[in-house]
Amino acid sequence: MSLVGPTPGYRSRLAEGPIASALRAVGAVVVEGPRACGKTWTARQFAASEVLFDGGDEQRLAFAVDPERILEGPTPRLLDEWHLVPGTWNAMRRACDDRPDKGIFLLTGSAFPPDDITRHSGAGRVRRVRMRTMTLAESGHSTGEVSLGSVLGGGPVSAAKPATTFKDVVECTVRGGWPGLADLPAAVAQENLSAYLEEIARTDVARVDRTRRDPAGVSALIRSLARNVSSEASYSTLAADVDLDRATVKAYLEALERLFVAERAPAWQPRLMSRVPLRQAPKRFFADPSLAAAALEVGAERLRSELNYFGLVFENLVMRDLFVYAGANGCKVHHYRDKSGLEADAIVQRPSDGAWIAIEVKLGGAQAIEGAANSLLRLEANVDTSRIGPPAKLLVVTSTGYGYQRHDGVAVAPVTALGP
Incomplete structure (x- = not known):
């Protein structure tokens, strides 16, 4: 004592x-x-x-x-x-x-x-x-030049090209933001995280609600979540993927959420100018992107060669940081998708005054950034801003590069420059 x-x-x-x-x-x-x-x-x-x-x-x-x-x-x-x-x-x-x-x-x-x-x-x-795992700003891998609070106030976006490379970002993703693993090589950290997930499946899920669970089934669901990370996968989709019934998947997933291992971004429900209906399903993530990589035993080198999948895990990384930065600014994080396919990976909104920003997450590349910017501009045109006002910023978050403002007003910033 x-x-x-x-x-x-x-x-x-x-x-x-x-x-x-x-x-x-x-x-x-x-x-x-x-x-x-x-x-x-x-x-x-x-x-x-x-x-x-x-x-x-x-x-x-x-x-x-x-x-x-x-x-x-x-x-x-x-x-x-x-x-x-x-x-x-x-x-x-x-x-x-x-x-x-x-x-x-x-x-x-x-x-x-x-x-x-x-x-x-x-x-x-x-x-x-x-609390969540450390953001890149907390672990020292982000300069914090692009403050979410400043962006919510309509401030300019500008950042020098960071020293953190794409390879560094991949390794940060695999290592995760766990304080106890911060100084370990990514491969060693991933071994520890595999054991972490095994313990969750074997012991923690059963303990959280004092109900006996099948560790093999929980592990299968965790792997399915990893395959479907950063998506709106339904209980039925996950159940079909792991050959479990829907009720069991729902119970396992709720237990993982109560353990803060899995979490969700709810759908944003603004008033639209058009009559296109909105999707209601939440988007699913892990508390830390490293858990997705550990669940599928995908190391840093493999992620660098499988960029389609890394794009999904990278979105989980960005969302983790946004959850923390948003919380520090009194904001909530949602995602947006309507049934025409128009989407934004994240909507950060401050309930106190309604200020909001729409965010698309891309690894980088001129074509991908251009497509993301056009999508955000279409979203802005589709939202009825008479009640909530126009967005404080439309932002494309990338893995590396400079932070800058495009001629059309859309901002671009690397996750390694984001901060609270």
């Missing part, structure tokens, strides 16, 4: 701002995200004491015998992997009720617990902060 201090070698994270703000506003802050994304390391930058529930049976037994005593200590008090011990939530909530202070507890968790009813009873006492 020693006082917690800064972690040696810790890399600053964008989640620190929301955590600090939340600690000033409520009694307890829950930091959620996939296992090994850095939640505990980040929470320790704020904690004065800690209880590590995943460190063995001693702390769990102590909580079972005397929960009030376990919750006592200098604040903020970190309760790491709190969902592993039934009763932690209610005991913490009661403690917040009894004490008027702010910033009493910091909870970290890598899964939604099975009892969502008690979990949601923290209204007014608890704020949640979502």
Whole structure:
């Protein structure tokens, strides 16, 4: 129960701002995200004491015998992997009720617990902060010259050609944004991630809702998600791909989402000038693009030679960073597709004032950029902007190259220049 201090070698994270703000506003802050994304390391930058529930049976037994005593200590008090011990939530909530202070507890968790009813009873006492793996800006592979916040304000887009090469981008994709793997060669990191996925299939999916699952079936679904990454694959499509029934696929996928391994971008629903109906299906991604590569055992060299598939995994990389940068600016991320085939890979919109940008993701190349720009311009013409206003920016995100503004107003920027 020693006082917690800064972690040696810790890399600053964008989640620190929301955590600090939340600690000033409520009694307890829950930091959620996939296992090994850095939640505990980040929470320790704020904690004065800690209880590590995943460190063995001693702390769990102590909580079972005397929960009030376990919750006592200098604040903020970190309760790491709190969902592993039934009763932690209610005991913490009661403690917040009894004490008027702010910033009493910091909870970290890598899964939604099975009892969502008690979990949601923290209204007014608890704020949640979502963490993901490190963005390229956090890992030092993006210059951050093109700020999403500035772009939302209509600011210009300009960036020098970065030192990060296409080969570097591929290796960053395979290694992922996991803090513990940041200094490893991409091939070694991928071996660790393969073991990570095996553990999820074997243990974590069953634990998240206390329901026995078939590890082989879960692994098959993870591979199917990897084959269909950055797509609107339905339950039926995935079920046909892995030879499982639709209900089983739905249950497995929901478990993976509760573990923060898989996530989705919901469809954007603006008012259109035309009568073309919009698609409703979400787009599916992994929490980190490295998981798609690890699931299919596709290394960096192979990805560089299979650019069609790498384009899909690269979109996952860009979306991961956009989720984080958007969150830092109070924005939501959607995707857009209508039934005529017109699409935008990402729509970033700020609910507070309605400001929005439309984004297409391309590896690069003059022809691909031209096609993406034309698609974005058609989308702008098709959206009824009388209510939400025109887009703050139309943006094509590429893997490498300069950041610049085209003559038609569409901006182009490499992911290695994006930042919050």
